[in-house]
Amino acid sequence: MSMGILDRMTGRPRDPAVDEAIRAAALELTQEQGYRGLSMEGIAARSGVAKQTVYRRYRSKGEVVLDALVGFAFTQLPDPDTGSLRGDLTALLTATFRAGRGVAGDLNRALAVEALQDDEFAARLWHKLIAVRREAVAELLRRGRERGEVTHPDEEFLIDLVYGPYWYRLLFGPAVLTDARAQQLAEAVCRAAA
Amino acid sequence: MSMGILDRMTGRPRDPAVDEAIRAAALELTQEQGYRGLSMEGIAARSGVAKQTVYRRYRSKGEVVLDALVGFAFTQLPDPDTGSLRGDLTALLTATFRAGRGVAGDLNRALAVEALQDDEFAARLWHKLIAVRREAVAELLRRGRERGEVTHPDEEFLIDLVYGPYWYRLLFGPAVLTDARAQQLAEAVCRAAA
Amino acid sequence: MSMGILDRMTGRPRDPAVDEAIRAAALELTQEQGYRGLSMEGIAARSGVAKQTVYRRYRSKGEVVLDALVGFAFTQLPDPDTGSLRGDLTALLTATFRAGRGVAGDLNRALAVEALQDDEFAARLWHKLIAVRREAVAELLRRGRERGEVTHPDEEFLIDLVYGPYWYRLLFGPAVLTDARAQQLAEAVCRAAA
Amino acid sequence: MSMGILDRMTGRPRDPAVDEAIRAAALELTQEQGYRGLSMEGIAARSGVAKQTVYRRYRSKGEVVLDALVGFAFTQLPDPDTGSLRGDLTALLTATFRAGRGVAGDLNRALAVEALQDDEFAARLWHKLIAVRREAVAELLRRGRERGEVTHPDEEFLIDLVYGPYWYRLLFGPAVLTDARAQQLAEAVCRAAA
DNA sequence: TCGTAAGCGAGACGGTACGTCACGTCTTAAT
DNA sequence: ATTAAGACGTGACGTACCGTCTCGCTTACGA
Known part of the structure; x- marks a missing residue:
C-alpha cells in the first residue's frame, strides 16, 4: 500500500x-x-x-493498479475444502476465471504489461499477488497429498499447470474463461498430479 | 512484411x-x-x-517485432514424428522452451505487451504467430488421436494446456523454462489427453 | 534568431x-x-x-525575449549627427529613455533578470544587444574626439557613464527616465569626456 | 529581520x-x-x-538575502571626510567597488533579480539598502556644496551618476569594478557636479 | 527522354505524458 | 507560539515519443 x-x-x-x-x-x-x-x-x-x-x-501506474487490485474483495481467494482435490480445484479455478472475466481481468492484464517491461515490478507483483495465489493452490495440493490424490513430486510445476492456461487466455482472447473450462482444467490437473 | x-x-x-x-x-x-x-x-x-x-x-513497434520474429529460423517449429504423442510433445516443447530462453523470449514478451494493449494487434499476432504454433500441436494431437492416445474431445483446451505454462513463465520469472520442465509438461498433457 | x-x-x-x-x-x-x-x-x-x-x-524564456526585442524597430538606435557631442548624446539618450519608458523597458528588465542568473546568457545578451548599443556611443565619441570635444582616454568608462544611470533606474524606480534627465546626463558625460 | x-x-x-x-x-x-x-x-x-x-x-528568498546582506559589516558605508568631494567620493566608491567584487556582489545581484520581478520587494529594498547608500552620497554632496565644489542643482541625478555605473557593471560583466575605475568615476562626478 | 509516382533522409510540428522541482499552505506531535 | 517533519495542490520545468507533415533528392517505369 x-x-x-x-x-x-x-x-x-x-x-x-x-x-x-x-x-x-x-x-x-x-x-x-x-x-x-x-x-x-x-x-x-x-x-x-x-x-x-x-x-x-x-x-x-503499475504499482497503483497492483495496490488497487490487492484491495479488491474477490482477490481474497476462496479456500474451499470440498473433500477432494478435484472439487477444491474446480472451486478455486471457477472463482479465478469468473474474476478474470470482470474488471479483475483488465487489471491483471495491466499488471502483466508492467511486469513484462520492468523486472523490479515483476518481483513485487510476484510477492504481493502471484505468490499468494500460488500458495492457495499449494495448500490444496498438500491436502490432496495427504489424501493420496497427489503423488507428483513437483508442486511448483503443478501450480504452473493451474495458472498457466489462465494467463495464456488473459493474454490472447479472453473469450474462453468459462466455468466449463475451469472444470476441465481442474480435471486435467488432477490427472497430472496423480 | x-x-x-x-x-x-x-x-x-x-x-x-x-x-x-x-x-x-x-x-x-x-x-x-x-x-x-x-x-x-x-x-x-x-x-x-x-x-x-x-x-x-x-x-x-509491435508489428516490427512481430515481423522480425517471424523471420527467425527457430520460429519454424519442428514437426517431430517420434511415433508417440509424448515423444512428439516433448520434442516440440523442448524446442519451444529453448527458444524462449534466448532472444525469442524477449521478443515474445514484447509481443505480449503490445497485444495486451491493442486488440487489433492481438488479432494479427494470433493469426501470424499463435495460430501457427497451435496448429502444430493440433497436428500432433490428431496423430495421437488416430493412435488412440488422445480421447479428450476438446482440442482447444489441450492446446491451452500445452502453451499456457510457457507464457505464464515468460511473464513471471523465466528461470524455469528448462528441458526437464518441457518433459514434465508433455507428460502431463498426455495424461490429460488420454 | x-x-x-x-x-x-x-x-x-x-x-x-x-x-x-x-x-x-x-x-x-x-x-x-x-x-x-x-x-x-x-x-x-x-x-x-x-x-x-x-x-x-x-x-x-530569456532568449525568446531577447530575440523579440532585437526584432523591435526602436532597437535600431538613431545615429544622430548634430555636429556636437552634446547634441548627439542628447538625441541618443532621449531615444533610449523614451524606449525605456515603454514596452522595451519591461523587456530590458526581463533580460536583466535572466542575465543576472545565467552567465552564458549574459554573454549572448552582451553580444546581441549591449555591445551594439555601446558601439553607437563609441561612434559618437570618436566623432567628438576628432572635433576635440573628447580628450578622456578611456572610452569604455565613458560608455558606462552613459548607460549606467539608465539601467540603474530601470532596476530601481522607473519614474525618472525623462527627457530632462537624458539631457542632464548628456551634459554630464560631455563634461567628463572633455 | x-x-x-x-x-x-x-x-x-x-x-x-x-x-x-x-x-x-x-x-x-x-x-x-x-x-x-x-x-x-x-x-x-x-x-x-x-x-x-x-x-x-x-x-x-529575496527577503532572506536582504536581511543577510544588511547584517554584513562592509555594508556599513564609510563616511569619509577627506576635505574634498573628490577624495570623499573616491573613498566611498572604492569601498563600494571592492565589496562588489566579493560576496556582496553576488548578493546585490540576487537582490536585483528579486526587485526586478516584484515591485513590493523593490520598495522594501529601496528603503532598507538603496536609500541608505544614496543618503551617504547625499551627505558628501552637501558638504561639497558648502565648500562650493557642487553647484549642480539636481542631487538625485548626481547620485544616479555615482551608482549607475556600479550596477550596470554588476549586471554585465563584473570584471571592471576596479579601484582605478572608482577613481575615474569620482573624478567624472566631480566635474558633473561643479 | 521525360514526366509521373513513389521511396527516402531529414527534421519540423502539435500533442501527451513523463518524472522532478519549488512554491506556499496545511496538519501533526513535541517542546 | 515555535519547531521539525512532511503532506498537499499548484504550476512550471525540460525531455521523450507519438504519428503526421513538408521539404529536396533519388530511383524506377511507362508513354
Missing part, C-alpha cells in the same frame, strides 16, 4: 481519502479506457490530486 | 536493405534495452532510416 | 509563422503579466505552438 | 540560533550555486530548519 518501509510518525500524516481516491481513479480509468489510456497524469487528474501526491505513494 | 494489399507497380521500389536494417535494429534494441527501451524513434535512428520509412512499413 | 549556427538545408523547413507567433506571445505575456508571469509553457500555449517547438528555437 | 510589527509576548520565543542558521545557509547557497540555485526549500534544508520556520520570518 504505502511505499514507506517503516511508518514515519512525524510530519503531517497522509490523507487516507487521497489513497482511496487514487485507487478509485485508477480502477475507473482502466475500465473506461483500458490500460493504454491509463497514465499517472490521468490518475492524478481524475482523483483530483496533485501528481506529486501520486508519485509520493507509487513509483508507476 | 509489406503492408500494401496490392503491390503498386509504379514509383521507386522499396529498398529491401531498409527492411533488413529495420528488423535488425528492432532486434538489437530489444536485446539491449528491453521492450521498454524500444521506440519507433529509436528503431529509425539505429537503423539509419527516416521515421516515415518505418511507418510506411509498420503501424507500430 | 534561429539557434542553428549553420542553416541546415535538409528536412522540413521551420515555419516562419511559428517564429512570429512565439515572439508575439512573449511580448504579449510580458506586457500583461510582467516577467514573473512569463514561462516557456505559457509562451507555447499562447502562441498555439507545441512546447518542443519553442525549445527547438530557444533555450530559455 | 523579524517580520512581526508588534512583538508577541506569549508562547515559545523564536530561537535566535535559527535566524542565524537561515542567514548563513542563504549566504552559502548563493555563493555556491548562484542565485538561480537558491530556493526557500534549499535554505530550509541546508539550515536544518523546517520550511515553515523560514516562511514565518521571511516572505521570499
Whole structure:
C-alpha cells in the first residue's frame, strides 16, 4: 500500500481519502479506457490530486493498479475444502476465471504489461499477488497429498499447470474463461498430479 | 512484411536493405534495452532510416517485432514424428522452451505487451504467430488421436494446456523454462489427453 | 534568431509563422503579466505552438525575449549627427529613455533578470544587444574626439557613464527616465569626456 | 529581520540560533550555486530548519538575502571626510567597488533579480539598502556644496551618476569594478557636479 | 527522354505524458 | 507560539515519443 518501509510518525500524516481516491481513479480509468489510456497524469487528474501526491505513494501506474487490485474483495481467494482435490480445484479455478472475466481481468492484464517491461515490478507483483495465489493452490495440493490424490513430486510445476492456461487466455482472447473450462482444467490437473 | 494489399507497380521500389536494417535494429534494441527501451524513434535512428520509412512499413513497434520474429529460423517449429504423442510433445516443447530462453523470449514478451494493449494487434499476432504454433500441436494431437492416445474431445483446451505454462513463465520469472520442465509438461498433457 | 549556427538545408523547413507567433506571445505575456508571469509553457500555449517547438528555437524564456526585442524597430538606435557631442548624446539618450519608458523597458528588465542568473546568457545578451548599443556611443565619441570635444582616454568608462544611470533606474524606480534627465546626463558625460 | 510589527509576548520565543542558521545557509547557497540555485526549500534544508520556520520570518528568498546582506559589516558605508568631494567620493566608491567584487556582489545581484520581478520587494529594498547608500552620497554632496565644489542643482541625478555605473557593471560583466575605475568615476562626478 | 509516382533522409510540428522541482499552505506531535 | 517533519495542490520545468507533415533528392517505369 504505502511505499514507506517503516511508518514515519512525524510530519503531517497522509490523507487516507487521497489513497482511496487514487485507487478509485485508477480502477475507473482502466475500465473506461483500458490500460493504454491509463497514465499517472490521468490518475492524478481524475482523483483530483496533485501528481506529486501520486508519485509520493507509487513509483508507476503499475504499482497503483497492483495496490488497487490487492484491495479488491474477490482477490481474497476462496479456500474451499470440498473433500477432494478435484472439487477444491474446480472451486478455486471457477472463482479465478469468473474474476478474470470482470474488471479483475483488465487489471491483471495491466499488471502483466508492467511486469513484462520492468523486472523490479515483476518481483513485487510476484510477492504481493502471484505468490499468494500460488500458495492457495499449494495448500490444496498438500491436502490432496495427504489424501493420496497427489503423488507428483513437483508442486511448483503443478501450480504452473493451474495458472498457466489462465494467463495464456488473459493474454490472447479472453473469450474462453468459462466455468466449463475451469472444470476441465481442474480435471486435467488432477490427472497430472496423480 | 509489406503492408500494401496490392503491390503498386509504379514509383521507386522499396529498398529491401531498409527492411533488413529495420528488423535488425528492432532486434538489437530489444536485446539491449528491453521492450521498454524500444521506440519507433529509436528503431529509425539505429537503423539509419527516416521515421516515415518505418511507418510506411509498420503501424507500430509491435508489428516490427512481430515481423522480425517471424523471420527467425527457430520460429519454424519442428514437426517431430517420434511415433508417440509424448515423444512428439516433448520434442516440440523442448524446442519451444529453448527458444524462449534466448532472444525469442524477449521478443515474445514484447509481443505480449503490445497485444495486451491493442486488440487489433492481438488479432494479427494470433493469426501470424499463435495460430501457427497451435496448429502444430493440433497436428500432433490428431496423430495421437488416430493412435488412440488422445480421447479428450476438446482440442482447444489441450492446446491451452500445452502453451499456457510457457507464457505464464515468460511473464513471471523465466528461470524455469528448462528441458526437464518441457518433459514434465508433455507428460502431463498426455495424461490429460488420454 | 534561429539557434542553428549553420542553416541546415535538409528536412522540413521551420515555419516562419511559428517564429512570429512565439515572439508575439512573449511580448504579449510580458506586457500583461510582467516577467514573473512569463514561462516557456505559457509562451507555447499562447502562441498555439507545441512546447518542443519553442525549445527547438530557444533555450530559455530569456532568449525568446531577447530575440523579440532585437526584432523591435526602436532597437535600431538613431545615429544622430548634430555636429556636437552634446547634441548627439542628447538625441541618443532621449531615444533610449523614451524606449525605456515603454514596452522595451519591461523587456530590458526581463533580460536583466535572466542575465543576472545565467552567465552564458549574459554573454549572448552582451553580444546581441549591449555591445551594439555601446558601439553607437563609441561612434559618437570618436566623432567628438576628432572635433576635440573628447580628450578622456578611456572610452569604455565613458560608455558606462552613459548607460549606467539608465539601467540603474530601470532596476530601481522607473519614474525618472525623462527627457530632462537624458539631457542632464548628456551634459554630464560631455563634461567628463572633455 | 523579524517580520512581526508588534512583538508577541506569549508562547515559545523564536530561537535566535535559527535566524542565524537561515542567514548563513542563504549566504552559502548563493555563493555556491548562484542565485538561480537558491530556493526557500534549499535554505530550509541546508539550515536544518523546517520550511515553515523560514516562511514565518521571511516572505521570499529575496527577503532572506536582504536581511543577510544588511547584517554584513562592509555594508556599513564609510563616511569619509577627506576635505574634498573628490577624495570623499573616491573613498566611498572604492569601498563600494571592492565589496562588489566579493560576496556582496553576488548578493546585490540576487537582490536585483528579486526587485526586478516584484515591485513590493523593490520598495522594501529601496528603503532598507538603496536609500541608505544614496543618503551617504547625499551627505558628501552637501558638504561639497558648502565648500562650493557642487553647484549642480539636481542631487538625485548626481547620485544616479555615482551608482549607475556600479550596477550596470554588476549586471554585465563584473570584471571592471576596479579601484582605478572608482577613481575615474569620482573624478567624472566631480566635474558633473561643479 | 521525360514526366509521373513513389521511396527516402531529414527534421519540423502539435500533442501527451513523463518524472522532478519549488512554491506556499496545511496538519501533526513535541517542546 | 515555535519547531521539525512532511503532506498537499499548484504550476512550471525540460525531455521523450507519438504519428503526421513538408521539404529536396533519388530511383524506377511507362508513354
